[in-house]
Structure formats: C-alpha cells, structure tokens
Amino acid sequence: MLAFGPGITIETIVLRNPLPRATTALVDSGRSAQRAEGPAAIIAIGTANPANIVPQDNFADYYFGLTKSEHLTELKGKMKRICQKSGIEKRYIHLDEEIIHAHPEIIDKHQPSLETRVEIAATEVPKLAESAARKAIAKWGRPTTDITHLIFSTYSGCRAPSADLKLASLLGLRPCVSRTILSLHGCSGGGRALQLAKELAENNRGARVLIALSELTLVCFSTPDESKIVGHGLFGDGAGAIIVGAGPFADGECPLFEMVAASQTTIPGTEHALGMQATSSGIDFHLSIQVPMLIKDNIEQSLLKSFQSVGNIDPDWNNLFWAVHPGGRAILDNIEDQLQLQPWKLAASRKVLREFGNMSGATIAFVLDELCHRREKEEDEPRQAEWGVMLAFGPGITIETIVMRNPLARGLKQN
Numbered sequence: 001m002l003a004f005g006p007g008i009t010i011e012t013i014v015l016r017n018p019l020p021r022a023t024t025a026l027v028d029s030g031r032s033a034q035r036a037e038g039p040a041a042i043i044a045i046g047t048a049n050p051a052n053i054v055p056q057d058n059f060a061d062y063y064f065g066l067t068k069s070e071h072l073t074e075l076k077g078k079m080k081r082i083c084q085k086s087g088i089e090k091r092y093i094h095l096d097e098e099i100i101h102a103h104p105e106i107i108d109k110h111q112p113s114l115e116t117r118v119e120i121a122a123t124e125v126p127k128l129a130e131s132a133a134r135k136a137i138a139k140w141g142r143p144t145t146d147i148t149h150l151i152f153s154t155y156s157g158c159r160a161p162s163a164d165l166k167l168a169s170l171l172g173l174r175p176c177v178s179r180t181i182l183s184l185h186g187c188s189g190g191g192r193a194l195q196l197a198k199e200l201a202e203n204n205r206g207a208r209v210l211i212a213l214s215e216l217t218l219v220c221f222s223t224p225d226e227s228k229i230v231g232h233g234l235f236g237d238g239a240g241a242i243i244v245g246a247g248p249f250a251d252g253e254c255p256l257f258e259m260v261a262a263s264q265t266t267i268p269g270t271e272h273a274l275g276m277q278a279t280s281s282g283i284d285f286h287l288s289i290q291v292p293m294l295i296k297d298n299i300e301q302s303l304l305k306s307f308q309s310v311g312n313i314d315p316d317w318n319n320l321f322w323a324v325h326p327g328g329r330a331i332l333d334n335i336e337d338q339l340q341l342q343p344w345k346l347a348a349s350r351k352v353l354r355e356f357g358n359m360s361g362a363t364i365a366f367v368l369d370e371l372c373h374r375r376e377k378e379e380d381e382p383r384q385a386e387w388g389v390m391l392a393f394g395p396g397i398t399i400e401t402i403v404m405r406n407p408l409a410r411g412l413k414q415n
C-alpha cells in the first residue's frame with residue numbers, strides 16, 4: 001500500500017493476501033522476530049521552557065496590564081483569588097509585551113488572529129521541543145540517527161506539514177523516521193503519546209521512539225473572560241521529550257520506568273466539561289468547574305480496571321509511586337483525598353505545578369523527570385516503590401493510565 005501526504009510523506013505497507021496459505025509460516029516467523037523483548041520503557045527525559053518567567057503573585061497585574069483590561073476590576077479580583085489558591089509560584093510564558101506590540105490583534109477579540117498565532121507557533125513550538133529533545137538525546141547517549149519513530153503532541157497544531165516534520169529537520173532525524181502528530185489531546189496528549197510509543201516499541205524490535213510534547217499558551221491567549229479565567233490563571237508554556245524503547249537494550253541504555261500496561265477511559269457524559277476549538281481568534285477552551293469533582297468520582301474505578309489487566313499486583317494505592325498530571329491544585333487534592341494517599345505520594349506533581357503551572361500535555365514529562373530526580377537524591381527513601389502509575393486527563397473527559405514499574409527498585413522493600 002502506498003499513500004502520500006504533506007511533507008511530502010510516503011507511507012508504505014507491505015501487504016499479503018492471507019488466502020494463499022503457503023507463506024503463512026514464513027510471515028509468522030517474521031512477525032515474531034519483529035517483536036521486542038519485555039515491556040517498553042522510558043529511557044531518557046528532557047524538558048525545556050521559554051525564558052520569560054511570570055511570578056504567580058504578580059500574574060493578575062501582568063495579565064490585566066498586558067491585555068489593557070485594568071478596568072475589569074471584579075474579574076481581576078477573581079484572578080487574584082484563583083492565583084492565590086492555585087498552588088503555583090511561577091510560570092514560563094513565551095508571549096510578552098513585544099509580541100503583543102507587533103501583533104495587537106492578539107488582544108483584540110474583534111479581529112481575526114488565528115493566522116498570526118499559527119504562524120508564530122509553527123516556529124516556536126518545534127523550537128521549544130528541540131531544546132527538550134536535545135537534552136533527552138544527550139542523556140540517552142546514542143546518536144540521533146538511531147531514532148526510528150517520532151510522536152509529536154501539541155494543541156497548537158493547525159497546519160501541515162506540521163511541528164513533527166519541522167522537529168525532525170531541526171534534529172537531523174533520518175527521512176525514514178516514522179512520524180505521528182497528535183493534535184488537541186490537551187493535557188492527556190503526553191499520556192496518549194506514551195501509550196502509542198509503548199505499542200510501537202514493543203512491536204518493532206530495536207525501535208527507539210522520540211516523544212515530543214510542546215505547548216505554548218500563545219495559541220489560546222485572550223482578553224479576560226469569566227469562562228476562561230481559570231485557564232489563564234493555571235496554564236504555562238513548556239516542552240518535554242521522552243525516549244521510549246524496549247529490550248534488548250544497548251550498553252549504557254538505562255530504563256527508568258517500564259510501562260507494563262496502558263489504558264484509556266472516557267468518563268461518560270462529560271464531553272462538554274473540558275474542550276478546545278479553533279476559532280478566528282485562536283483556540284478557544286472551556287473548563288467546567290465540575291472537572292475536579294468528575295475526576296474524583298471516577299478515578300478509583302478507572303484505576304482498578306487498569307490494575308486488573310496486570311493481575312498479581314497489590315493495588316494498595318500507598319504502595320505505588322505516582323506520576324499524576326497536575327491539572328490544578330484541586331484535582332491533586334481530590335485524587336489524594338479519594339485514594340487516601342500519603343501527602344508525599346503526589347509531591348512530584350505538586351512540585352511541577354508549583355514551579356511551572358499546568359503545561360498541558362507536556363507536564364507529564366516534567367513530573368516523570370522530577371520523580372527521577374527524587375529517586376537519585378533518594379528523597380523518598382525508604383518510601384521508593386517498585387510499582388507505580390501515570391495518570392493524565394484531557395478533553396472527553398479522558399483518563400490515560402499507565403501502570404509502571406521502576407526497574408531500579410528491584411529488591412527494594414515497599415513501604
């Protein structure tokens with residue numbers, strides 16, 4: 001099969017008509033030779049942020065000043081209350097006064113600005129991803145040309161060829177690298193990309209998948225509006241890159257997290273609770289006030305289902321390590337409360353929220369990286385767990401779950 005797309009990309013599949021039986025054995029043996037050994041693992045992680053830092057206690061002044069909206073005093077008061085309760089200390093935001101000065105349409109909701117935003121994002125989103133990817137590749141220690149697959153997730157993707165091709169060219173990946181772009185998965189984009197990478201790595205012996213997650217709020221930045229005030233108070237910019245592969249591992253490759261089982265669940269009837277949509281003035285988003293409660297009410301059931309597929313693990317939630325997408329302080333509080341987690345279990349998620357805010361799909365890379373730092377510093381010793389779970393939430397409401405194992409904790413006693 002041959003198909004052609006933007007890039008110009010050529011997709012090729014060697015097909016076989018299954019009816020003539022003569023070659024079945026040959027195909028079967030070829031297929032088993034294609035499979036990797038053991039579950040896929042995260043081998044290296046890199047992160048990056050834009051240079052512009054905005055302290056959260058200053059954000060209401062910064063945002064209402066930038067959007068020339070100082071007269072909206074009630075809304076500014078609400079933004080201050082949200083910022084105080086957000087659990088965030090600072091965020092990194094690419095958009096600044098200079099960009100607004102050059103493109104005033106960004107803060108004029110009566111003028112179209114989607115094109116401007118897409119144009120800026122087309123350069124900046126892959127560029128930020130490149131910084132994160134170079135760090136991940138350096139930690140991995142193998143040449144860039146050993147990357148076989150690229151998965152790029154962003155909510156800024158509105159054109160083709162897209163950020164995946166641009167990143168491949170910035171990094172000098174081979175033209176035969178198999179690229180996938182995930183658009184508008186929002187905060188679950190990182191979880192979805194990890195699940196796809198797991199499938200690719202386990203079914204293609206020797207595959208090394210580069211995941212790039214790059215989010216800039218520029219595409220959804222807007223003047224103050226009651227319905228979007230929470231999003232503006234929480235979202236920040238950042239990029240994460242994760243290299244995934246399965247055994248056999250090369251010398252020097254060190255699996256950090258094995259991805260043992262992966263699943264996706266949608267909370268029924270919540271399509272309108274969380275969403276994004278392209279409009280002439282950028283990507284519009286909607287966050288219902290119900291989101292933390294909806295996640296709380298459904299999380300345990302969803303986790304139990306994911307753990308059933310693994311079998312013989314004791315899902316005592318306090319025996320696990322946790323990599324939870326910090327969508328907001330209330331979401332972490334609700335999960336901690338519902339699962340009766342010890343306070344340090346979500347420490348990595350809370351630290352990332354505090355230092356960077358919610359960077360949508362990229363955030364989970366920061367949380368996994370923070371867990372690695374804590375392990376190295378043995379901050380949680382003797383609390384290090386062998387088994388753990390990654391959780392990410394996005395439009396749907398979708399819950400992405402990966403049951404993980406710390407291969408380095410073999411033999412460590414669980415708490």
Ligand SMILES: CC(C)(COP(=O)(O)OP(=O)(O)OC[C@H]1O[C@@H](n2cnc3c(N)ncnc32)[C@H](O)[C@@H]1OP(=O)(O)O)[C@@H](O)C(=O)NCCC(=O)NCCSC(=O)CC(=O)O
Binds near residue numbers: 085326393
């Ligand atoms: C925003 C918060 C920090 C506020 O903290 P508290 O709830 O403890 O405090 P609070 O109840 O006093 O709320 C402060 C003010 O915020 C308002 N408020 C809270 N949530 C709101 C929402 N979703 N929309 C509009 N207003 C909201 C309250 O009414 C209140 O207004 P007033 O003071 O006027 O009475 C928290 O609620 C939180 O973390 N919410 C989760 C946010 C969320 O949904 N994140 C998911 C992002 S999306 C994601 O991660 C996935 C994706 O993008 O795909």
